[in-house]
Amino acid sequence: MNTHKTIFDTTLRDGEQTPGVSLTNEQKLKIARQLDKLGVDVLEAGFPVSSDGERQNVRAIANEGLSLDVCGLARVLTKDLDACIDCNVDMIHTFVSTSDIQRIHTIKKSREEVVAMAVNAVEYIKDHGVKCMFSAMDATRTDLDYLIEVYKAVEGAGCDIINVPDTVGIMAPSSMYQLVKNINNEVNIPIDVHCHNDFGIAVANSLMAAEAGASQIQVTINGIGERAGNANLAEVVMCLHSIYGAKTNINTEYLLETAKMVENYTGIHMPANTPIVGDNAFAHESGIHTHGVLEKSDTFEPGIMTPEMVGHKRRIVIGKHAGKHAVKKSLEDMGIETTEEQLDEILIRIKDIANKGKRICDADLHAVASAVLGRNLGNETIILKEFSVMTGNLTTPTAVVRAKIGDEEAVASNFGVGPIDAALKAVELMIGGYTKVKVRDFSLEAITGGSDALAEVTISVEDEHGRVVSAQSASADIATASVDALITAINILLEKKKLWSME
Numbered sequence: 001m002n003t004h005k006t007i008f009d010t011t012l013r014d015g016e017q018t019p020g021v022s023l024t025n026e027q028k029l030k031i032a033r034q035l036d037k038l039g040v041d042v043l044e045a046g047f048p049v050s051s052d053g054e055r056q057n058v059r060a061i062a063n064e065g066l067s068l069d070v071c072g073l074a075r076v077l078t079k080d081l082d083a084c085i086d087c088n089v090d091m092i093h094t095f096v097s098t099s100d101i102q103r104i105h106t107i108k109k110s111r112e113e114v115v116a117m118a119v120n121a122v123e124y125i126k127d128h129g130v131k132c133m134f135s136a137m138d139a140t141r142t143d144l145d146y147l148i149e150v151y152k153a154v155e156g157a158g159c160d161i162i163n164v165p166d167t168v169g170i171m172a173p174s175s176m177y178q179l180v181k182n183i184n185n186e187v188n189i190p191i192d193v194h195c196h197n198d199f200g201i202a203v204a205n206s207l208m209a210a211e212a213g214a215s216q217i218q219v220t221i222n223g224i225g226e227r228a229g230n231a232n233l234a235e236v237v238m239c240l241h242s243i244y245g246a247k248t249n250i251n252t253e254y255l256l257e258t259a260k261m262v263e264n265y266t267g268i269h270m271p272a273n274t275p276i277v278g279d280n281a282f283a284h285e286s287g288i289h290t291h292g293v294l295e296k297s298d299t300f301e302p303g304i305m306t307p308e309m310v311g312h313k314r315r316i317v318i319g320k321h322a323g324k325h326a327v328k329k330s331l332e333d334m335g336i337e338t339t340e341e342q343l344d345e346i347l348i349r350i351k352d353i354a355n356k357g358k359r360i361c362d363a364d365l366h367a368v369a370s371a372v373l374g375r376n377l378g379n380e381t382i383i384l385k386e387f388s389v390m391t392g393n394l395t396t397p398t399a400v401v402r403a404k405i406g407d408e409e410a411v412a413s414n415f416g417v418g419p420i421d422a423a424l425k426a427v428e429l430m431i432g433g434y435t436k437v438k439v440r441d442f443s444l445e446a447i448t449g450g451s452d453a454l455a456e457v458t459i460s461v462e463d464e465h466g467r468v469v470s471a472q473s474a475s476a477d478i479a480t481a482s483v484d485a486l487i488t489a490i491n492i493l494l495e496k497k498k499l500w501s502m503e
């Protein structure tokens with residue numbers, strides 16, 4: 001498939017139909033700008049007739065001056081089409097059910113009436129000088145002869161592109177290939193596909209449709225959408241580029257950044273093992289793998305797709321499955337040299353801790369190495385003297401921190417959305433003149449039960465060069481655990497920075 005495919009993103013329409021998700025106008029605009037930067041060809045901004053707010057969102061995106069084409073969704077009803085036209089969109093995506101199951105039980109129209117409604121809608125759109133995409137909703141459960149009759153009718157009415165939606169995600173990849181091939185043999189306008197992920201094969205079905213001749217693929221960021229979602233943009237695009245050798249206009253280096261933005265705004269979290277953009281997509285813990293990767297990354301990575309290509313980073317994780325090559329490298333990164341015996345002992349102790357179910361972070365490795373080498377490795381640059389946090393239903397959460405940084409005393413206060421946010425922001429402000437770091441990941445877990453539960457906080461911090469260090473702390477007070485973990489992580493990062501500056 002050595003060809004160019006266009007990418008139609010429906011994160012803001014089908015993606016937003018994810019149960020429980022509702023994006024603000026401002027969030028939609030930010031995502032639209034990000035998708036433009038990512039290189040999406042067409043962006044479905046929403047369903048204008050559905051509410052006044054939605055209409056305003058779509059209009060704002062259409063008037064934003066983006067390079068991509070902005071599309072609005074409409075049933076084959078004049079009021080829906082007018083709502084799209086009123087938003088000044090570049091393209092209208094109009095749809096109607098063609099399968100018997102939907103036609104009989106939802107819109108309650110005969111096959112002939114559906115064809116007439118579809119043709120009228122397409123003509124109306126073209127009379128208004130707007131690009132038109134027509135979807136035969138539930139195409140994959142529609143009688144094939146009738147489906148082709150509908151597509152031919154809208155082609156005759158001037159439609160620019162037809163969409164083949166697998167609305168309830170029931171296609172087998174080989175059947176999808178055959179369906180698109182059949183349609184392609186009968187219709188002379190471009191074909192687009194829209195696959196749902198009910199059986200987890202939306203990406204495979206999209207790729208088979210592309211192989212069969214579809215020139216455009218509908219996707220969403222992180223695969224969000226109705227029920228189990230839609231085909232995932234990052235997965236479709238990276239398969240096209242890296243496996244099929246096809247081309248798209250996507251600037252893949254922004255894939256991770258875009259995925260994180262959508263994750264953040266929608267609250268739909270990606271599991272760590274999500275392909276391409278998940279936290280573990282390029283992470284290695286097993287000794288045999290990390291040994292190979294440290295020698296040459298392609299040994300245990302695809303090679304045809306690197307973390308740099310998608311804006312990600314490779315991570316070596318120390319844990320239960322670690323081997324000595326990885327531990328040695330991680331210690332060297334902290335400026336810690338060991339003998340072979342010391343290294344073996346550190347590895348045994350690390351595995352002992354991990355076998356108790358604990359996640360090993362940089363601070364643990366540092367502490368174990370200090371114990372095995374029998375000396376304090378590195379000074380703590382920042383020594384926390386005191387901190388306090390004030391919060392309440394009528395109080396903006398505010399924190400004050402005081403610490404010794406080197407030989408100097410430093411103090412700062414800041415506020416946040418909650419007590420932890422305020423405390424961490426106060427620490428970041430306090431050390432701001434000394435070093436620039438930002439909190440990259442934060443997780444909080446109750447490790448015992450009850451309201452006096454011990455909370456375990458894991459934090460990773462990142463410096464201005466993208467170097468990351470993690471630390472953990474446990475306390476019955478979540479703010480104390482958070483501040484402690486943050487300062488520990490920063491101290492280790494500062495130690496590493498001294499080392500890096502000597503290189």
Ligand SMILES: CC(=O)SCCNC(=O)CCNC(=O)[C@H](O)C(C)(C)COP(=O)(O)OP(=O)(O)OC[C@H]1O[C@@H](n2cnc3c(N)ncnc32)[C@H](O)[C@@H]1OP(=O)(O)O
Pocket residue numbers: 014017047049050051074075076077095096097106107108137167226
């Ligand atoms: C597969 C998809 O993703 S399709 C897009 C689905 N997205 C959404 O539904 C999100 C936004 N939707 C909404 O806000 C509302 O459903 C609206 C504004 C569109 C319609 O709301 P309501 O008028 O309250 O109707 P409701 O949603 O209960 O029922 C859908 C109506 O649309 C009709 N309809 C559904 N599809 C079509 C179509 N393609 N063309 C014409 N009519 C249609 C149904 O027959 C039903 O009509 P009826 O009220 O005359 O029985």
Ligand SMILES: CC(C)C(=O)C(=O)O
Pocket residue numbers: 014095135137138163165166167168194196
């Ligand atoms: C509007 C249509 C294309 C849709 O989302 C579907 O059929 O899944």
Ligand SMILES: [Mg+2]
Pocket residue numbers: 014167194196226
């Ligand atoms: Mg859909």
